[in-house]
Amino acid sequence: MEAIDELISARWIIPIEPASVVLEHHTIAVKAGRILGVFPEANAQQRFTARTQTELPNHVVIPGLVNLHAHSAMTLMRGLADDLPLMKWLGEHIWPAEAKHVSPEFVYDGTLLAAAEMVRGGITCCNDMYFFPEDAGRAFAEAKMRAALGLIVIDFPTAYANDPADYLHKGLAMRDALKHEPLLSYCIAPHAPYTVGDKTFEQVVTLADELDLPIHLHVHETQDEIREGEAKYGARPLARLHRLGVLGPNLIAVHSVHLSPAEIEQYAALGVSVAHCPSSNLKLASGFAPTPALLEAGVNTGLGTDGAASNNRLDMFQEIRTAALCAKALSGRADVLGAMTALRMATLHGARALGLEKEIGSIEAGKSADLCAVAMDSLELTPCYHPASHLVYACAREHVSDVWVAGNRLLRNRQLTHIDQARLKAKAVLWQTKLMANA
Ligand SMILES: [Zn+2]
DSSP: OEEEEEEEEEEEEOOSSSTTOOEEEEEEEEETTEEEEEEEHHHHHHHEEEEEEEEEEEEEEEEOEEEEEEOGGGGGGTTSSOSOOHHHHIIIIIHHHHHHHOOHHHHHHHHHHHHHHHHHTTEEEEEEOOSSHHHHHHHHHHHTOEEEEEEEEOSSOOSSOSSHHHHHHHHHHHHHHTTTOTTEEEEEEEOOTTTSOHHHHHHHHHHHHHHTOOEEEEESOSHHHHHHHHHHHSSOHHHHHHHTTOOSTTEEEEEOOSOOHHHHHHHHHHTOEEEEOHHHHHHTTOOOOOHHHHHHTTOOEEEOOOOTTSSSOOOHHHHHHHHHHHHHHHHTOTTSSOHHHHHHIIIIIHHHHTTOTTTSSSOOTTSBOOEEEEEOOSGGGOSOSOHHHIIIIIOOGGGEEEEEETTEEEEETTEESSSOHHHHHHHHHHHHHHHHHTO
């Protein structure tokens, strides 16, 4: 008998890899934060003695969800301004509020609030882009959640940095300061083609190559962005980015709402990943990303929530369902983007985009034990014929019962184990008072 840390037995397990498999009455064996394997329940009991035995008799266990695009600290601006087009929303509300209030404390508190929300919704990894990423990193580390932190760069000054060189310098220092944190990884995060100039993109490409990091970038989010890019640079933003060497297998192209068939082919040929954020695109009236065509072309497409100011939920269950529904409506085909594909996008595709596909994204031997258990015994989920169908079309994040990151249980029967909720809420209310006083 091998002594291990935990045996997690569940009614169903959807490991994502192998694809489209639903295991019944199986057990996940966890040792030192890693998955040793998935076994039929009786086999696991014969083979292992575990310090902790977890029984989930009415639950489905899936890999922890990967939120491929977020601005976590914006939880503190949730609901501050809504029902506006993107540039008006950014220029007249979000950027002025950020200029007045964003600070290391704001980012730390806002990110911890986001981490608590995400863990409660089954999200175990978040690809984050915001100012003061070192403080975001400290919040994720305190929450014991996995995150990819963006070394953000914009051509104009903010409270965080003065110019592109200053942004990149601070980003590199952040990466150095947090290098002992095992759950943190990094992306170079140029904000968007309309906020970053050619020279900065050239530096971004060099740095991403040197450090072997993904590039996390908003691109082709709106028609206006494309028109303005054409007027200013004489080319569509993606053509300009290709000329600058930005397109490649390490690019996470966020939104990618407006793509020509040739641009979709180009993404596939160059191995670009997409972070599809359907709720944000719907709310800001950006349009419908061509997800069916992207998937058909073989483009690695993950899902993201975007920031809480533009969505307004950091809720991957909502994104999974919305992505599936929009793809069907857009293509006129109900058989497009089925439940298993939607779940794969929210897990393994996100992991692959971040270069973490060997570490997370599926329940396989050797991977980190980043897991999400969903209770299927509530009234609205009974009966359950196909757990994958329920996860995508019937469940909400409130059905998530337990969450592990690297074998560490962050949510136990809906209770956060590492975050003091009352203290976090009190801090959020303090920030609300500050933002309202200076609005
Ligand atoms: Zn965004």
